[in-house]
Amino acid sequence: MTRTNLVTGFLGSGKTTTLRYLLAHKPADEKWAVLVNEFGEVGIDGALLAESGAVLKEIPGGCMCCVNGLPMQVGLNMLLQQAKPDRLLIEPTGLGHPKQILSLLTSEVYQSWLTLNATLCLLDARQLSDDRVVSNENFRDQLACADIIVANKQEMYSDKDQQALATWLSEHGDDRKILHVSQGEIDPRWLDAPRNNQQTLPDGQHHHGQSARQGLAALxxxxxxxxxxxxxxxxxxxxxxxxxxxxxxxxxxxxxxxxxxxxxxxxxxxxxxxxxxxxxxxxxxxxxxxxxxxxxxxxxxxxxxxxxxxxxxxxxxxxxxxxx
Ligand SMILES: Nc1nc2c(ncn2[C@@H]2O[C@H](COP(=O)(O)OP(=O)(O)OP(=O)(O)O)[C@@H](O)[C@H]2O)c(=O)[nH]1
Ligand SMILES: [Mg+2]
The missing domain is CATH 3.30.1220.10 (CobW-like, C-terminal domain)
Structure with missing residues (x-):
């Protein structure tokens, strides 16, 4: 069974930075894999993670669940069956909705392949003052279905950002674990925390990119x-x-x-x-x-x-x- 975590968070919140930190602290005797999905067609996070020592699969070009989840399922099956990693970290696009990915990962097919652990959601608290971000359904739902919220880029927060974070947590935190970090430096032990959040989410805005398939060709x-x-x-x-x-x-x-x-x-x-x-x-x-x-x-x-x-x-x- 591959221990699996979803690492979510809005555009630029620090997901890839966190993966790089975690991979740098991976136990030497373990095999880890990373599945990364980007909004853009070209796929760059893979290059940023290239020498991290993990087995890497990129799915560029839109959100992972496009085309009935096919690109994601193909990538996921390949990783699980060929690489057989001890641990799998999945970074969905910051502009994607987490629901479809969570339902795929919890579906019957994967029960014998993976154990889904805590979902970590990266948050740049400065974005809590940006109405355009806060009103984005994907931003809100990513946070809503997280088990652990990682308030990243701490060193950049003003007093106003800290206050906005405290207010947001008092309204939406629901006693969930909050990690306050910079550069995604979270203790890797958090990856073994269980998935408790069973929040049922609406389907979300399904503005798929038109071109998940073309995305692969664009490489x-x-x-x-x-x-x-x-x-x-x-x-x-x-x-x-x-x-x-x-x-x-x-x-x-x-x-x-x-x-x-x-x-x-x-x-x-x-x-x-x-x-x-x-x-x-x-x-x-x-x-x-x-x-x-x-x-x-x-x-x-x-x-x-x-x-x-x-x-x-x-x-x-x-x-x-x-x-x-
Ligand atoms: N100041 C500061 N910058 C950070 C921190 N963590 C990440 N960054 C920077 O924030 C930017 C985005 O980081 P990424 O890790 O690429 O973010 P991401 O969530 O993977 O972005 P997408 O995949 O495009 O959604 C980069 O320029 C990082 O260097 C931090 O703690 N402090
Ligand atoms: Mg990224």
Whole structure:
């Protein structure tokens, strides 16, 4: 039986950061697997988790339960049956509704394969003051069906955010465990907490991305093509992703400027630069940058925004900062 946890949380709340922390503290003799589903077509969280030592399966392009849950089921079956991991951590898209995933995981088929432990929901309490986020059904339902709430990015909270968190917990906390952390640094022992929350949720807004299947295809570049882009849309959220071949080299400084200034809510990129690899992860104004000496297989960039965005203008600027 694979011990399994769902790690939920709204867009950019710190799910992948938490997985990276947990994987870095994995017992050496255990085999862990990660199933990660992204809203964008291009799939970048996989690259962010690449050297984490886990067996990894990515499902880009919309929400996991699209197309009658097929992409998710295929990915899940592959992981459980081929990798036979001791533990499985599932990161659904921050824009997805948790209900379908929970009902799939608790369905008869998986009873002999996995034990579903506590669902952890990441929360950036600063978002509690953002009406657009708080009124989002997925945001609310992710929190509602969590067993453990992880108030992440603690060091960024103002007194007002702490107050908003305290108020939210008094209204919706229901005596659930609350972890106050930064950088997703939660004690791995919480993964063994049981799943107690049997909250029944409404079906949720089912604004699927149109293209879960295309999403999988978007992972490769056919023929001699140097780059391609893929769009996705669900409800008010839109995404645009680009993949460039492994030969494409970007100007580091110009790319950082482009990434910092792009008028979008969320930006992730793993790109090739002269020095190797540049990883950028931006949520709002928070920008996290890493460099690695090894070159990536290809370059991937994904932007997400909550309103229609002029992707062509951003693309023209992006194409100009290639060095080769
Ligand atoms: N300041 C601060 N930034 C953090 C913390 N945890 C994560 N971040 C940053 O927040 C951004 C989003 O983190 P991710 O872990 O990618 O968030 P996510 O929930 O996986 O995002 P999606 O998969 O796109 O929904 C990144 O830039 C992280 O570096 C934290 O505790 N403090
Ligand atoms: Mg993520």
């Amino acid at each position: 490769s570049l056919p023929g001699q093509q140097r780059w391609r882009r893929a769009l996705n849309q669900a409800g008010e959220y839109v995404s645009c992703g680009w993949i460039f071949d492994g030969e494409t080299l970007f100007d580091t400084v110009a790319f950082l400027d482009w990434a910092r200034l792009a008028p979008v809510e969320r930006l992730k990129a793993v790109i090739r630069i002269q020095e190797g690899t540049l990883r950028i992860n931006r949520q709002g104004q928070d920008l996290h940058i890493e460099t690695l000496a090894a070159a990536p297989v290809d370059s991937r960039i994904e932007l997400i925004n909550h309103q229609q965005t002029d992707w062509n203008t951003l693309q023209s600027a992006l194409l100009k900062i290639r060095l080769s």
